[in-house]
Amino acid sequence: MIGVELRKMLRSRRTWVTILLINALPTLVGVLLAVTDLGPRPGSGPAFLSAVLSDGTLFPLAAVAIVLPLFLPTAVAVVAGEAIAGEAQAGTLRYVLARPVGRTRLLVAKLVSVVVFVILAVLVVALSAYVLGSFLLGDQPVSASVSGTTLTSGQIAWRTALALGYAVLSMLGVAAIALFLSTIVESPLAAAMGALAVLIGSSLLLTLDAANSLSPFLPTRYWLSFIDLFRDPILWRNVVRGTGLQLAYVAVFLGAAWAHFTTKDITD
Protein backbone atom coordinates (compact mmCIF):
# COMPACT_ATOMS: atom_id res chain seq x y z
CA MET A 1 0.00 0.00 0.00
CA ILE A 2 2.80 2.40 0.94
CA GLY A 3 4.61 1.51 -2.29
CA VAL A 4 1.50 2.25 -4.33
CA GLU A 5 1.04 5.66 -2.71
CA LEU A 6 4.72 6.50 -3.08
CA ARG A 7 4.75 5.59 -6.77
CA LYS A 8 1.60 7.64 -7.29
CA MET A 9 3.17 10.66 -5.57
CA LEU A 10 6.52 10.34 -7.35
CA ARG A 11 4.92 9.93 -10.77
CA SER A 12 2.68 12.92 -10.32
CA ARG A 13 3.82 15.94 -12.31
CA ARG A 14 2.21 18.15 -9.69
CA THR A 15 4.63 16.83 -7.04
CA TRP A 16 7.66 18.02 -8.97
CA VAL A 17 6.10 21.30 -10.06
CA THR A 18 5.28 22.03 -6.41
CA ILE A 19 8.84 21.23 -5.33
CA LEU A 20 10.22 23.47 -8.07
CA LEU A 21 7.93 26.28 -6.96
CA ILE A 22 9.07 25.85 -3.36
CA ASN A 23 12.63 26.06 -4.61
CA ALA A 24 12.02 29.19 -6.64
CA LEU A 25 12.08 31.67 -3.76
CA PRO A 26 15.41 30.68 -2.17
CA THR A 27 16.93 30.49 -5.65
CA LEU A 28 15.74 34.01 -6.41
CA VAL A 29 17.05 35.24 -3.05
CA GLY A 30 20.43 33.59 -3.70
CA VAL A 31 20.73 35.15 -7.14
CA LEU A 32 19.74 38.59 -5.81
CA LEU A 33 22.32 38.34 -3.01
CA ALA A 34 24.99 37.31 -5.49
CA VAL A 35 24.16 40.14 -7.90
CA THR A 36 23.75 42.94 -5.39
CA ASP A 37 26.14 41.72 -2.67
CA LEU A 38 23.65 43.17 -0.18
CA GLY A 39 22.90 41.04 2.86
CA PRO A 40 20.03 41.61 5.27
CA ARG A 41 20.54 43.93 8.21
CA PRO A 42 21.32 42.04 11.44
CA GLY A 43 18.14 40.56 12.90
CA SER A 44 16.00 41.35 9.87
CA GLY A 45 16.42 38.38 7.54
CA PRO A 46 16.02 34.61 7.81
CA ALA A 47 18.61 32.72 9.85
CA PHE A 48 22.07 32.37 8.28
CA LEU A 49 21.25 34.71 5.37
CA SER A 50 23.64 37.38 6.62
CA ALA A 51 26.47 34.80 6.67
CA VAL A 52 26.10 33.44 3.12
CA LEU A 53 27.80 36.43 1.52
CA SER A 54 30.96 35.22 3.26
CA ASP A 55 30.32 31.49 3.20
CA GLY A 56 28.03 30.25 0.41
CA THR A 57 28.04 26.70 1.78
CA LEU A 58 25.72 27.92 4.53
CA PHE A 59 23.06 28.81 1.95
CA PRO A 60 21.20 25.44 2.31
CA LEU A 61 20.40 26.38 5.91
CA ALA A 62 19.32 29.88 4.88
CA ALA A 63 17.19 28.39 2.09
CA VAL A 64 15.43 26.07 4.54
CA ALA A 65 14.84 29.05 6.85
CA ILE A 66 13.30 30.91 3.89
CA VAL A 67 10.81 28.18 2.91
CA LEU A 68 10.00 26.85 6.39
CA PRO A 69 7.65 29.58 7.64
CA LEU A 70 5.25 29.64 4.64
CA PHE A 71 6.15 27.93 1.37
CA LEU A 72 6.85 24.44 2.71
CA PRO A 73 3.85 24.22 5.09
CA THR A 74 1.56 25.54 2.33
CA ALA A 75 2.75 22.79 0.00
CA VAL A 76 2.43 20.18 2.75
CA ALA A 77 -1.10 21.35 3.54
CA VAL A 78 -2.05 21.10 -0.13
CA VAL A 79 -0.51 17.64 -0.60
CA ALA A 80 -1.89 16.22 2.66
CA GLY A 81 -5.26 17.88 2.14
CA GLU A 82 -5.46 16.16 -1.21
CA ALA A 83 -4.76 12.71 0.27
CA ILE A 84 -8.28 11.49 1.07
CA ALA A 85 -10.48 14.40 -0.03
CA GLY A 86 -8.83 14.36 -3.45
CA GLU A 87 -9.76 10.73 -3.93
CA ALA A 88 -13.29 11.47 -2.72
CA GLN A 89 -13.69 14.44 -5.03
CA ALA A 90 -12.39 12.46 -8.00
CA GLY A 91 -14.79 9.65 -7.13
CA THR A 92 -11.96 7.12 -6.73
CA LEU A 93 -12.06 6.61 -2.97
CA ARG A 94 -14.51 3.70 -3.21
CA TYR A 95 -12.25 1.96 -5.69
CA VAL A 96 -9.15 2.56 -3.57
CA LEU A 97 -10.90 1.02 -0.60
CA ALA A 98 -12.11 -1.88 -2.71
CA ARG A 99 -8.52 -3.15 -2.64
CA PRO A 100 -7.83 -5.67 0.13
CA VAL A 101 -6.32 -3.10 2.48
CA GLY A 102 -7.62 -1.57 5.66
CA ARG A 103 -8.47 2.06 5.95
CA THR A 104 -5.88 2.46 8.71
CA ARG A 105 -3.16 1.24 6.38
CA LEU A 106 -4.39 3.62 3.71
CA LEU A 107 -4.13 6.55 6.14
CA VAL A 108 -0.63 5.53 7.20
CA ALA A 109 0.39 5.11 3.57
CA LYS A 110 -0.93 8.59 2.78
CA LEU A 111 1.00 10.09 5.70
CA VAL A 112 4.20 8.28 4.66
CA SER A 113 3.71 9.62 1.15
CA VAL A 114 3.40 13.19 2.48
CA VAL A 115 6.50 12.73 4.65
CA VAL A 116 8.49 11.49 1.65
CA PHE A 117 7.26 14.52 -0.27
CA VAL A 118 8.58 16.80 2.50
CA ILE A 119 11.93 14.96 2.55
CA LEU A 120 12.21 15.36 -1.21
CA ALA A 121 11.29 19.03 -1.07
CA VAL A 122 13.80 19.78 1.72
CA LEU A 123 16.56 17.83 -0.03
CA VAL A 124 15.95 19.56 -3.37
CA VAL A 125 15.94 22.97 -1.68
CA ALA A 126 19.12 22.17 0.28
CA LEU A 127 21.03 20.64 -2.64
CA SER A 128 20.17 23.35 -5.14
CA ALA A 129 20.98 25.99 -2.51
CA TYR A 130 24.33 24.29 -1.89
CA VAL A 131 25.18 24.34 -5.59
CA LEU A 132 24.02 27.94 -5.96
CA GLY A 133 25.78 29.04 -2.78
CA SER A 134 29.04 27.32 -3.74
CA PHE A 135 29.17 28.87 -7.19
CA LEU A 136 27.60 32.30 -6.73
CA LEU A 137 28.00 33.28 -3.08
CA GLY A 138 30.91 33.72 -0.66
CA ASP A 139 33.86 31.35 -0.80
CA GLN A 140 35.49 32.17 2.54
CA PRO A 141 34.41 29.39 4.91
CA VAL A 142 33.35 30.90 8.23
CA SER A 143 33.40 27.48 9.94
CA ALA A 144 31.99 29.11 13.03
CA SER A 145 28.98 28.28 15.13
CA VAL A 146 26.44 30.98 15.87
CA SER A 147 28.30 31.36 19.18
CA GLY A 148 31.55 32.16 17.38
CA THR A 149 33.35 28.90 18.12
CA THR A 150 35.05 27.01 15.31
CA LEU A 151 33.33 23.91 13.96
CA THR A 152 35.04 21.19 11.96
CA SER A 153 33.60 20.33 8.55
CA GLY A 154 32.39 17.05 10.06
CA GLN A 155 30.53 18.90 12.82
CA ILE A 156 28.98 21.28 10.27
CA ALA A 157 27.84 18.36 8.09
CA TRP A 158 26.37 16.50 11.06
CA ARG A 159 24.55 19.57 12.37
CA THR A 160 23.26 20.44 8.89
CA ALA A 161 21.86 16.91 8.52
CA LEU A 162 20.19 17.25 11.92
CA ALA A 163 18.75 20.64 10.93
CA LEU A 164 17.30 19.28 7.69
CA GLY A 165 15.84 16.33 9.58
CA TYR A 166 14.31 18.72 12.10
CA ALA A 167 12.79 20.78 9.26
CA VAL A 168 11.13 17.62 7.93
CA LEU A 169 9.93 16.72 11.40
CA SER A 170 8.45 20.20 11.85
CA MET A 171 6.09 19.55 8.94
CA LEU A 172 4.59 16.41 10.50
CA GLY A 173 2.07 18.38 12.55
CA VAL A 174 0.66 20.32 9.61
CA ALA A 175 0.59 17.10 7.56
CA ALA A 176 -1.42 15.32 10.27
CA ILE A 177 -3.85 18.24 10.64
CA ALA A 178 -4.42 18.45 6.88
CA LEU A 179 -4.81 14.67 6.64
CA PHE A 180 -7.43 14.71 9.39
CA LEU A 181 -9.34 17.51 7.66
CA SER A 182 -9.03 15.60 4.42
CA THR A 183 -11.01 12.74 5.96
CA ILE A 184 -13.75 15.12 7.06
CA VAL A 185 -14.37 17.32 4.03
CA GLU A 186 -14.69 16.24 0.44
CA SER A 187 -12.85 19.20 -1.02
CA PRO A 188 -9.02 19.06 -0.95
CA LEU A 189 -8.95 22.86 -1.08
CA ALA A 190 -11.07 23.07 2.07
CA ALA A 191 -8.76 20.64 3.88
CA ALA A 192 -5.65 22.59 2.84
CA MET A 193 -7.21 25.93 3.76
CA GLY A 194 -8.30 24.55 7.12
CA ALA A 195 -4.75 23.42 7.92
CA LEU A 196 -3.35 26.77 6.78
CA ALA A 197 -5.88 28.59 8.96
CA VAL A 198 -4.55 26.65 11.97
CA LEU A 199 -0.97 27.64 11.07
CA ILE A 200 -1.83 31.31 10.53
CA GLY A 201 -3.72 31.36 13.81
CA SER A 202 -0.72 29.76 15.53
CA SER A 203 1.71 32.29 14.07
CA LEU A 204 -0.54 35.17 15.12
CA LEU A 205 -0.94 33.90 18.68
CA LEU A 206 2.83 33.58 19.01
CA THR A 207 3.14 37.35 18.62
CA LEU A 208 0.81 38.06 21.54
CA ASP A 209 2.21 38.22 25.05
CA ALA A 210 -1.31 37.54 26.32
CA ALA A 211 -1.19 34.12 24.64
CA ASN A 212 2.16 33.21 26.15
CA SER A 213 0.74 30.32 28.16
CA LEU A 214 -0.53 28.73 24.93
CA SER A 215 2.70 29.05 22.99
CA PRO A 216 4.28 25.70 24.02
CA PHE A 217 1.28 23.97 22.41
CA LEU A 218 1.16 25.94 19.14
CA PRO A 219 2.29 23.95 16.08
CA THR A 220 4.55 26.67 14.68
CA ARG A 221 6.22 27.50 18.03
CA TYR A 222 9.49 25.60 17.52
CA TRP A 223 9.75 25.49 13.72
CA LEU A 224 12.77 27.79 13.46
CA SER A 225 14.57 26.26 16.43
CA PHE A 226 16.90 24.37 14.09
CA ILE A 227 19.26 27.34 14.49
CA ASP A 228 19.80 26.10 18.07
CA LEU A 229 21.72 23.17 16.58
CA PHE A 230 24.36 25.69 15.48
CA ARG A 231 24.85 27.26 18.89
CA ASP A 232 27.75 26.09 21.01
CA PRO A 233 27.02 24.18 23.17
CA ILE A 234 23.97 22.97 21.20
CA LEU A 235 20.77 24.21 22.79
CA TRP A 236 18.63 21.07 22.79
CA ARG A 237 15.80 22.55 24.82
CA ASN A 238 13.58 23.84 22.01
CA VAL A 239 14.61 21.15 19.52
CA VAL A 240 13.49 18.43 21.94
CA ARG A 241 10.28 20.29 22.73
CA GLY A 242 9.62 20.88 19.02
CA THR A 243 10.11 17.19 18.28
CA GLY A 244 7.77 16.16 21.09
CA LEU A 245 5.17 18.70 19.99
CA GLN A 246 5.15 17.49 16.39
CA LEU A 247 4.86 13.86 17.49
CA ALA A 248 1.97 14.81 19.77
CA TYR A 249 0.19 16.52 16.85
CA VAL A 250 0.72 13.41 14.74
CA ALA A 251 -0.63 11.16 17.51
CA VAL A 252 -3.71 13.30 18.10
CA PHE A 253 -4.66 14.23 14.53
CA LEU A 254 -3.68 10.97 12.88
CA GLY A 255 -5.66 9.27 15.65
CA ALA A 256 -8.64 11.54 14.97
CA ALA A 257 -8.34 10.85 11.24
CA TRP A 258 -8.25 7.13 12.00
CA ALA A 259 -11.25 7.31 14.38
CA HIS A 260 -13.28 9.22 11.85
CA PHE A 261 -12.20 7.58 8.61
CA THR A 262 -12.46 3.95 9.68
CA THR A 263 -16.18 4.26 10.38
CA LYS A 264 -17.02 6.84 7.73
CA ASP A 265 -19.62 5.99 5.09
CA ILE A 266 -17.86 6.19 1.74
CA THR A 267 -20.19 7.24 -1.02
CA ASP A 268 -17.70 8.74 -3.49
Added chain:
Amino acid sequence: MTSLHRWLIVALTTALAIGTPLTLRALPASDSTSTPAERLDQLRASVNEPYSGYVESLGTLQLPVADELNELGPLFGERTRMRVWWNDPTLWRVDRLTATGEEDLIRDGNATTQWEYEGTKITHTREPAVRLPRLSDLLPPELARYLLSDVDAADVSALSSDRIAGRSALGLRVTPSDARSSVERVDVWIDEASGIPLRLSLFAAGSSNPALTSTFLDFAPGASSPEVFDFRHPRGSTVERPQVVDVADAANRFAPFRPPPTVADLPRSPARDLRGVAVYGDGLTQVLVIPLWDDIAAPLRNQLLDTQTVVQLTQGPALSVGPLGILLTRFLRSDGGWLIAGTVTAETLDQVAIDLRGARITPPQLSNS
Protein backbone atom coordinates in the same frame (compact mmCIF):
# COMPACT_ATOMS: atom_id res chain seq x y z
CA MET B 1 -13.71 -1.76 18.07
CA THR B 2 -16.60 0.67 17.89
CA SER B 3 -16.44 4.30 16.83
CA LEU B 4 -16.89 5.33 20.46
CA HIS B 5 -13.86 3.29 21.51
CA ARG B 6 -11.75 4.88 18.79
CA TRP B 7 -12.71 8.39 19.82
CA LEU B 8 -12.06 7.52 23.46
CA ILE B 9 -8.51 6.53 22.50
CA VAL B 10 -8.10 9.85 20.65
CA ALA B 11 -9.46 11.76 23.65
CA LEU B 12 -7.07 9.91 25.97
CA THR B 13 -4.11 10.63 23.68
CA THR B 14 -5.06 14.33 23.57
CA ALA B 15 -5.43 14.48 27.34
CA LEU B 16 -2.00 12.86 27.76
CA ALA B 17 -0.38 15.22 25.25
CA ILE B 18 -1.76 18.34 26.92
CA GLY B 19 -1.89 17.09 30.49
CA THR B 20 1.65 15.70 30.87
CA PRO B 21 3.53 19.04 30.62
CA LEU B 22 0.85 20.79 32.67
CA THR B 23 1.08 18.15 35.40
CA LEU B 24 4.86 18.41 35.52
CA ARG B 25 4.55 22.17 35.94
CA ALA B 26 1.91 21.83 38.64
CA LEU B 27 3.99 19.57 40.90
CA PRO B 28 3.64 20.97 44.43
CA ALA B 29 6.38 23.25 45.71
CA SER B 30 7.90 23.15 49.18
CA ASP B 31 5.81 24.20 52.16
CA SER B 32 8.83 25.69 53.92
CA THR B 33 8.11 27.68 57.06
CA SER B 34 11.26 29.80 56.90
CA THR B 35 10.81 33.46 57.84
CA PRO B 36 11.14 36.33 55.33
CA ALA B 37 14.34 37.46 57.04
CA GLU B 38 15.82 33.96 56.71
CA ARG B 39 14.92 33.89 53.00
CA LEU B 40 16.52 37.32 52.53
CA ASP B 41 19.67 36.07 54.24
CA GLN B 42 19.65 32.98 52.02
CA LEU B 43 19.34 35.18 48.94
CA ARG B 44 22.23 37.41 50.03
CA ALA B 45 24.41 34.42 50.83
CA SER B 46 23.95 33.07 47.30
CA VAL B 47 25.69 36.01 45.63
CA ASN B 48 28.81 33.99 44.76
CA GLU B 49 27.04 30.71 43.99
CA PRO B 50 27.64 29.34 40.48
CA TYR B 51 24.74 28.38 38.24
CA SER B 52 23.69 27.93 34.62
CA GLY B 53 20.40 27.92 32.77
CA TYR B 54 17.97 29.39 30.32
CA VAL B 55 16.30 32.71 31.20
CA GLU B 56 13.48 34.68 29.69
CA SER B 57 12.79 38.31 30.60
CA LEU B 58 9.88 40.49 29.60
CA GLY B 59 10.07 44.27 29.95
CA THR B 60 7.25 46.71 29.28
CA LEU B 61 9.19 49.96 29.60
CA GLN B 62 9.10 52.13 26.48
CA LEU B 63 12.25 54.19 26.91
CA PRO B 64 12.96 57.29 24.79
CA VAL B 65 15.19 56.59 21.81
CA ALA B 66 18.60 58.22 21.53
CA ASP B 67 21.69 57.05 19.67
CA GLU B 68 23.80 56.53 22.74
CA LEU B 69 21.00 54.79 24.66
CA ASN B 70 19.62 52.62 21.86
CA GLU B 71 20.50 49.32 23.45
CA LEU B 72 18.44 50.03 26.56
CA GLY B 73 15.09 50.01 24.71
CA PRO B 74 15.11 46.31 23.76
CA LEU B 75 16.48 45.31 27.17
CA PHE B 76 13.62 46.83 29.15
CA GLY B 77 10.86 46.92 26.54
CA GLU B 78 10.94 43.51 24.88
CA ARG B 79 11.12 39.80 25.50
CA THR B 80 14.72 38.61 25.82
CA ARG B 81 15.83 34.97 25.77
CA MET B 82 19.18 34.18 27.33
CA ARG B 83 21.49 31.32 28.13
CA VAL B 84 23.80 31.80 31.07
CA TRP B 85 26.82 30.09 32.56
CA TRP B 86 27.87 31.86 35.78
CA ASN B 87 30.84 30.59 37.74
CA ASP B 88 31.51 33.75 39.73
CA PRO B 89 31.11 37.54 39.25
CA THR B 90 34.33 37.66 37.21
CA LEU B 91 33.82 34.53 35.10
CA TRP B 92 30.53 34.20 33.27
CA ARG B 93 28.91 34.08 29.86
CA VAL B 94 25.45 35.29 28.85
CA ASP B 95 24.05 34.70 25.33
CA ARG B 96 21.11 36.65 23.95
CA LEU B 97 19.30 34.19 21.70
CA THR B 98 17.46 35.45 18.65
CA ALA B 99 15.71 33.68 15.78
CA THR B 100 18.56 34.64 13.46
CA GLY B 101 21.66 34.42 15.59
CA GLU B 102 22.95 35.42 18.98
CA GLU B 103 24.90 38.05 20.86
CA ASP B 104 27.21 36.85 23.59
CA LEU B 105 28.83 38.60 26.54
CA ILE B 106 31.77 36.82 28.12
CA ARG B 107 33.38 38.20 31.27
CA ASP B 108 36.79 36.90 32.20
CA GLY B 109 38.59 38.77 34.94
CA ASN B 110 38.54 42.50 34.26
CA ALA B 111 37.82 42.10 30.54
CA THR B 112 34.54 41.60 28.71
CA THR B 113 34.18 40.21 25.20
CA GLN B 114 31.06 40.83 23.15
CA TRP B 115 30.35 38.62 20.13
CA GLU B 116 27.71 39.59 17.55
CA TYR B 117 27.09 36.72 15.16
CA GLU B 118 25.25 38.61 12.43
CA GLY B 119 27.78 41.42 12.33
CA THR B 120 30.67 38.92 12.75
CA LYS B 121 31.99 41.45 15.23
CA ILE B 122 33.97 41.14 18.43
CA THR B 123 34.25 43.97 20.93
CA HIS B 124 36.79 43.80 23.74
CA THR B 125 36.32 46.17 26.65
CA ARG B 126 37.62 46.45 30.18
CA GLU B 127 35.13 46.50 33.03
CA PRO B 128 34.35 50.16 33.77
CA ALA B 129 33.66 51.70 37.16
CA VAL B 130 30.15 52.56 36.00
CA ARG B 131 28.16 51.67 32.89
CA LEU B 132 24.63 51.56 31.50
CA PRO B 133 22.58 48.38 32.01
CA ARG B 134 23.49 45.48 29.74
CA LEU B 135 22.28 41.97 28.94
CA SER B 136 23.68 40.26 32.03
CA ASP B 137 21.80 42.69 34.28
CA LEU B 138 18.51 41.05 33.23
CA LEU B 139 19.33 37.77 34.97
CA PRO B 140 17.19 37.22 38.09
CA PRO B 141 20.23 36.94 40.42
CA GLU B 142 21.74 40.16 39.02
CA LEU B 143 18.46 42.07 39.20
CA ALA B 144 18.08 40.90 42.80
CA ARG B 145 21.64 41.97 43.59
CA TYR B 146 21.01 45.51 42.29
CA LEU B 147 17.51 46.00 43.65
CA LEU B 148 17.67 44.20 46.96
CA SER B 149 21.23 44.86 48.06
CA ASP B 150 20.37 47.12 51.01
CA VAL B 151 16.78 46.18 51.64
CA ASP B 152 15.64 46.51 55.22
CA ALA B 153 14.35 43.26 56.76
CA ALA B 154 11.27 45.22 57.91
CA ASP B 155 10.26 45.77 54.26
CA VAL B 156 10.18 42.06 53.49
CA SER B 157 7.29 39.60 53.68
CA ALA B 158 6.88 35.98 52.60
CA LEU B 159 5.08 34.82 49.46
CA SER B 160 3.75 31.37 48.80
CA SER B 161 6.21 28.92 47.29
CA ASP B 162 6.20 28.08 43.61
CA ARG B 163 7.80 25.60 41.22
CA ILE B 164 10.13 27.38 38.80
CA ALA B 165 12.30 25.63 36.20
CA GLY B 166 11.33 22.37 37.86
CA ARG B 167 12.69 23.46 41.24
CA SER B 168 11.01 24.36 44.49
CA ALA B 169 11.26 28.13 45.03
CA LEU B 170 10.52 30.21 48.14
CA GLY B 171 8.74 33.53 47.65
CA LEU B 172 9.69 36.89 49.06
CA ARG B 173 8.02 40.29 48.67
CA VAL B 174 9.87 43.56 49.19
CA THR B 175 7.73 46.67 49.64
CA PRO B 176 9.85 49.81 50.02
CA SER B 177 8.89 52.05 52.90
CA ASP B 178 10.84 55.03 51.53
CA ALA B 179 8.31 57.56 50.18
CA ARG B 180 10.82 58.69 47.56
CA SER B 181 10.75 55.30 45.82
CA SER B 182 8.62 54.83 42.69
CA VAL B 183 8.61 51.06 43.14
CA GLU B 184 5.44 49.45 44.47
CA ARG B 185 7.07 46.13 45.22
CA VAL B 186 9.49 43.46 44.07
CA ASP B 187 8.44 39.81 44.15
CA VAL B 188 11.30 37.35 44.06
CA TRP B 189 11.45 33.57 44.32
CA ILE B 190 14.68 31.91 45.40
CA ASP B 191 15.82 28.35 44.81
CA GLU B 192 15.11 26.51 48.06
CA ALA B 193 18.36 24.55 47.87
CA SER B 194 20.85 27.24 46.80
CA GLY B 195 19.12 30.55 47.57
CA ILE B 196 19.76 31.78 44.01
CA PRO B 197 16.90 33.97 42.71
CA LEU B 198 14.93 32.10 40.03
CA ARG B 199 12.29 34.69 39.24
CA LEU B 200 11.97 38.40 39.92
CA SER B 201 9.12 40.78 39.09
CA LEU B 202 9.34 44.55 39.49
CA PHE B 203 6.11 46.56 39.93
CA ALA B 204 5.77 50.31 39.49
CA ALA B 205 3.79 52.30 42.06
CA GLY B 206 0.07 51.99 41.37
CA SER B 207 0.43 49.13 38.89
CA SER B 208 -0.71 45.55 39.30
CA ASN B 209 1.21 44.32 36.25
CA PRO B 210 4.98 43.87 36.45
CA ALA B 211 7.09 46.40 34.59
CA LEU B 212 9.85 43.83 34.29
CA THR B 213 9.91 40.09 34.90
CA SER B 214 12.85 37.75 34.58
CA THR B 215 12.52 33.99 35.04
CA PHE B 216 14.67 30.90 34.74
CA LEU B 217 12.99 28.32 32.51
CA ASP B 218 15.87 25.87 32.98
CA PHE B 219 18.19 26.05 35.97
CA ALA B 220 21.14 24.05 37.27
CA PRO B 221 23.25 25.02 40.29
CA GLY B 222 26.99 24.46 40.11
CA ALA B 223 29.97 25.61 38.08
CA SER B 224 30.34 25.14 34.32
CA SER B 225 33.35 23.71 32.55
CA PRO B 226 36.07 26.20 31.51
CA GLU B 227 35.54 25.45 27.77
CA VAL B 228 32.25 27.32 27.86
CA PHE B 229 34.11 30.59 28.54
CA ASP B 230 36.90 29.97 26.05
CA PHE B 231 36.36 32.37 23.15
CA ARG B 232 38.72 32.60 20.19
CA HIS B 233 38.41 34.97 17.28
CA PRO B 234 36.52 33.25 14.45
CA ARG B 235 37.91 33.58 10.95
CA GLY B 236 36.70 36.70 9.12
CA SER B 237 35.51 38.55 12.21
CA THR B 238 36.23 42.19 12.88
CA VAL B 239 37.67 43.18 16.24
CA GLU B 240 37.11 46.46 18.07
CA ARG B 241 38.67 47.75 21.27
CA PRO B 242 36.80 50.96 22.14
CA GLN B 243 38.30 53.31 24.71
CA VAL B 244 34.99 53.70 26.50
CA VAL B 245 32.21 51.18 27.08
CA ASP B 246 29.27 53.56 26.82
CA VAL B 247 28.15 57.11 27.54
CA ALA B 248 28.16 56.56 31.31
CA ASP B 249 31.75 55.30 31.25
CA ALA B 250 32.81 58.20 29.02
CA ALA B 251 31.14 60.80 31.21
CA ASN B 252 32.57 59.28 34.36
CA ARG B 253 36.10 59.44 33.04
CA PHE B 254 36.14 62.64 31.01
CA ALA B 255 33.29 64.97 32.06
CA PRO B 256 34.58 68.00 34.04
CA PHE B 257 32.17 67.60 36.95
CA ARG B 258 32.22 66.25 40.48
CA PRO B 259 28.67 65.60 41.74
CA PRO B 260 27.94 66.58 45.37
CA PRO B 261 28.08 64.00 48.18
CA THR B 262 24.33 64.15 48.79
CA VAL B 263 21.27 64.95 46.68
CA ALA B 264 17.65 64.89 47.83
CA ASP B 265 19.00 63.51 51.11
CA LEU B 266 20.31 60.48 49.26
CA PRO B 267 24.00 59.74 49.93
CA ARG B 268 26.39 59.16 47.06
CA SER B 269 27.58 55.60 46.56
CA PRO B 270 31.04 55.16 48.06
CA ALA B 271 32.13 53.02 45.08
CA ARG B 272 35.68 53.74 44.02
CA ASP B 273 36.49 55.36 40.68
CA LEU B 274 33.20 57.23 40.40
CA ARG B 275 34.09 60.76 39.29
CA GLY B 276 31.86 62.51 36.74
CA VAL B 277 29.00 60.08 37.24
CA ALA B 278 27.37 59.32 40.56
CA VAL B 279 24.93 56.82 42.02
CA TYR B 280 22.81 58.00 44.93
CA GLY B 281 20.76 55.91 47.35
CA ASP B 282 20.50 52.15 47.31
CA GLY B 283 18.11 49.26 46.87
CA LEU B 284 14.74 50.38 45.51
CA THR B 285 15.48 54.10 45.90
CA GLN B 286 18.44 54.65 43.58
CA VAL B 287 19.36 57.45 41.20
CA LEU B 288 22.05 57.53 38.54
CA VAL B 289 23.24 60.97 37.37
CA ILE B 290 25.26 61.38 34.18
CA PRO B 291 26.50 64.67 32.71
CA LEU B 292 25.78 64.57 28.97
CA TRP B 293 27.56 66.48 26.25
CA ASP B 294 25.56 68.75 23.91
CA ASP B 295 25.42 66.32 20.99
CA ILE B 296 23.92 63.59 23.17
CA ALA B 297 21.68 65.70 25.41
CA ALA B 298 20.05 67.79 22.65
CA PRO B 299 18.46 64.91 20.65
CA LEU B 300 17.48 63.15 23.86
CA ARG B 301 15.80 66.34 25.10
CA ASN B 302 13.88 66.58 21.81
CA GLN B 303 12.81 62.96 22.21
CA LEU B 304 11.57 63.63 25.73
CA LEU B 305 9.68 66.77 24.66
CA ASP B 306 8.02 64.83 21.82
CA THR B 307 6.73 62.20 24.24
CA GLN B 308 3.05 62.61 25.09
CA THR B 309 3.49 61.77 28.76
CA VAL B 310 6.35 64.20 29.36
CA VAL B 311 6.03 66.39 32.45
CA GLN B 312 7.78 69.75 32.74
CA LEU B 313 9.41 69.92 36.16
CA THR B 314 11.16 73.03 37.45
CA GLN B 315 14.53 71.67 36.31
CA GLY B 316 13.57 70.22 32.92
CA PRO B 317 11.41 67.72 31.05
CA ALA B 318 10.76 64.45 32.91
CA LEU B 319 9.22 61.15 32.05
CA SER B 320 7.92 58.28 34.14
CA VAL B 321 8.33 54.92 32.44
CA GLY B 322 6.93 52.36 34.84
CA PRO B 323 9.02 52.60 38.00
CA LEU B 324 11.80 54.45 36.16
CA GLY B 325 11.88 58.26 36.35
CA ILE B 326 13.96 60.23 33.86
CA LEU B 327 14.81 63.93 34.00
CA LEU B 328 17.13 65.89 31.72
CA THR B 329 18.37 69.28 32.88
CA ARG B 330 20.13 71.93 30.81
CA PHE B 331 23.48 73.50 31.64
CA LEU B 332 23.60 77.28 31.82
CA ARG B 333 25.91 77.84 28.83
CA SER B 334 25.28 74.83 26.60
CA ASP B 335 22.73 72.27 25.40
CA GLY B 336 24.33 69.64 27.62
CA GLY B 337 22.74 68.65 30.89
CA TRP B 338 22.42 66.15 33.70
CA LEU B 339 20.59 62.96 32.84
CA ILE B 340 18.96 61.83 36.06
CA ALA B 341 17.39 58.38 36.04
CA GLY B 342 16.24 56.15 38.83
CA THR B 343 13.49 54.45 40.76
CA VAL B 344 12.31 57.62 42.48
CA THR B 345 9.30 59.92 42.28
CA ALA B 346 9.13 63.02 40.07
CA GLU B 347 9.50 65.32 43.10
CA THR B 348 12.67 63.52 44.12
CA LEU B 349 14.06 63.78 40.56
CA ASP B 350 13.44 67.52 40.64
CA GLN B 351 15.13 67.86 44.02
CA VAL B 352 18.12 65.84 42.76
CA ALA B 353 18.41 68.24 39.81
CA ILE B 354 18.29 71.25 42.13
CA ASP B 355 20.99 69.79 44.38
CA LEU B 356 23.18 68.94 41.37
CA ARG B 357 23.63 72.64 40.76
CA GLY B 358 26.18 72.33 43.55
CA ALA B 359 28.37 70.03 41.46
CA ARG B 360 31.98 71.13 41.28
CA ILE B 361 33.45 71.89 37.90
CA THR B 362 36.91 70.45 37.44
CA PRO B 363 39.43 71.00 34.67
CA PRO B 364 39.13 68.50 31.81
CA GLN B 365 41.50 65.57 32.21
CA LEU B 366 42.44 62.46 30.36
CA SER B 367 42.22 59.23 32.21
CA ASN B 368 43.76 55.89 31.48
CA SER B 369 41.73 53.95 33.98
